[in-house]
Amino acid sequence: MTSPVPGTFCLVLHSHLPWLPGHGVWPLGEEWLFQAWVESYLPLVAELDSLAAQGHRNVLTLGVTPVLAAQLDHPRMRRDVGTWVGLAQQRARELGFDADPVRRAAASREYAAAAVAERLLEGRWSGGGSPVLRSLRDAGVVELLGGPPAHPFLPLLLPEVAALAVESGLADSTWRHGERPRGIWSPECGWTPSLGPAFDAAGVGHFVVDEQLVRDAGGHPHAAWRVTGSAVVAVPRDLEVTNLVWSSRTGYPAAAPYRDFHAREEYTGTRLWAVGTGADGAKAPYDPVAASAQVDRDVAHFVAAVRARLEQSQAATGRPGLVVAAYDTELFGHWWHEGPVFLGRAVRALGAAGIQVNTLERALAAGHVAGELDLGAGSWGAGKDFSVWDGPAVAEIARENASLQRRWLRVMDRERAAGRLGNRRPDLDQLLLTLWNALSSDWAFLVSRGQSVDYAVRRAEEHRADFHRLAQLVEDGDLVSSLAEAGRQARNDRTFPAMDARLSPR
Secondary structure, eight states, X not given: OOOXXXXXXXXXXXXXXXXXXXXXXXXXXXXXXXXXXXXXXXXHHHHHHHHHHTTOOSOEEEEEOHHHHHHHHOHHHHHXXXXXXXXXXXXXXXXXXXXXXXXXXXXXXXXXXXXXXXXXXXXXXXXXXXXXXXHHHHTTSEEEEBOOTTOBOGGGSOHHHHHHHHHHHHHHHHHHHSSOOSEEOOGGGOBOGGGHHHHHHTTOOEEEEXXXXXHHTTOOTTSEEEETTSSOEEEEOOHHHHHHHHOTTTSGGGSTTSBOSSOOOTTTOOOOEEEEEOTTSSEEEOOHHHHHHHHHHHHHHHHHHHHHHHHHHHHHHSSOOEEEEEEEGGGBTTTBTTHHHHHHHHHHHHHHTTOEEOOHHHHHHTTOEEEEEOOOOBOSSGGGSSHHHHSGGGHHHHHHHHHHHHHHHHHHHHHHHTTOOSSOOHHHHHXXXXXXXXXXXXXXXXXXXXSSHHHHHHHHHHHHHHHXXXXXXXXXXXXXXXXXXXXXXXXXXXXXXXXXXXGOOO
16 A cells, blocks of 8 residues: 555445336336346445455445435335346347357356346345445445435425425435435535525535536635535535546546447347447457456546545645545446446555545545535536526426426415324325426436437426326315325325325425
8 A cells, every 4th residue: 555645535426217117118217227226236236345345434425316215125126127137138048149259258248247136136135225225334335315305406496395305305215224314415416505494404414516616606626615604515526536437528438448338239239349449440349358457447547536636635725635526326337337347446446545535424524624605506417507407498397397386385285274284194195206206307307418308208297297186186175086096196106105295394
C-alpha cells in the first residue's frame, strides 16, 4: 500500500425502475426489471459479498427507490425472474449447437452466467431484495439511501405533496429494511429551496446534488454543504471523476474490448460482439480475456484520477477533500457488462493506493462539510434545470400532474373534515399508490428523451385515469364501488402494501 492520500472517495449508486408488474412484458414492461435484476443487481451484490468476505466495509452508498424495492420483494416478480433466467439458459443451449466456435463459446458463457444467476436467486435472493439489502447494511458494507415512493420529481410537487412523498417513502424503507434511512436520493437530483421544510420535517440528513448546483451557489465540489435555512446537507457529485465512466462518448464503457450492448445475435439475442471493430471493419468478436485486461487498465486510470483530484482539492482548499462519483446502478452490468467487475476491482485498488473509501454518512461525520450555501434550483437533467420534466414536450404531463395533486388534497381534506379517517381506508390507500405511480418522473423523462414514448404516455394516462375514476367514487360517497375499484387497481398496482393514506398532511 502506498502512502495515504488526504481526503475521502465516496461511490454512490442510484437504483431505480418505475413500477412494471402487470404493465407489459416484452419489449416494454417486466423485461426491464428482469434484465436489470439479473445483469446488474445480482452481480453487484455478488461483488459486495466478495468485498465483505475480504474485510472491506463502508464500500459505497446505495440508493434503492421504494418502487424498485417493492418489485424486488414482489412474489410474482421473484418467481418470474427465475423463469426468465431459465429461458435465457434455453436460448444459450440452442446457440450452443452452432457450427461457429465463437458462437459456441459465447453460448457456453451465457449458459454458465444463467446458472450462476439461478443459484443466486434460489439462495442469496430467495427472500426477495429486502433481506439482501438489510444484510449488506447491517454488515457495514453499504449505507442505504431512502427516497420518495415512485420517483416523483420533487421540485414540481406542491409543498404538502412533496412532504408526503418524502415521509411516506422513508416510512416504506423503514418497513422493508428495519431502519429509517438518514440520507435520501432526491429523484433526478432535483432540488428547489421550497423543499427544505419537507426534508427537515422528515429528518433527512443529506442528499446528492449535481456539481453545477453547488458551483452556481458559489461553492466547490470538494466538500458537502449545509443548505441555508435548513439542517440538511447537500453532497455534490464530482463531474470530472464521474464522467470517466458516465460520459457516453469518452467513458470507459466505450472502450473497444468491452461487450457491445446493442449488437445481438439474430435469433437468440446473445451479445456476441465487442464494441470495437476488427481489421476488416466488421464487428470484432467479444473476447472476455481482452475485456478483463481493459478493466485493469481502466481501474488504474480511475484510481490515478481520484488520487489527482484529491490532491488538487487539498492544494485548492487547504483541507482534505471529498470526491463523490454518482451513477445509475443499472449502468453497471446491464449497459456495461464488465461494470460490476470494474467496481469490485476499483474499490480494492483505491484502498491499496492509500485512498480512503467511505459512505456519505461516514464522510460527513468525519468533517467533510465546508460550510453553508444558499442553493438555487436545479437537477442533473439536461440543462441542469427542470425542462426534462416540465418543458414543452411534456407540458401536458406536468399540467395533469399538478391537477392530480390538487385533487388528492381536496379528497383528503373532505374525508378528514367528515371524520372518515379514523381507520385505514383501502380505497384511499390505493388512491395514494395510484397517485405516486402517475407522478413518476420516468414518464416525462422518456418522452423528453424520445425513448419508448408511446409506452410512457400510455402509462401516465392509465394511472391518471385510474386516479380520477377512484377519486370520483370516493367523492360520490359510494364506498362499495370505491372499494371494488380499489381492489381492481390493486391487482396490478398495489405497489406499497404498508402505505397509509392517513399520513397525508393537513
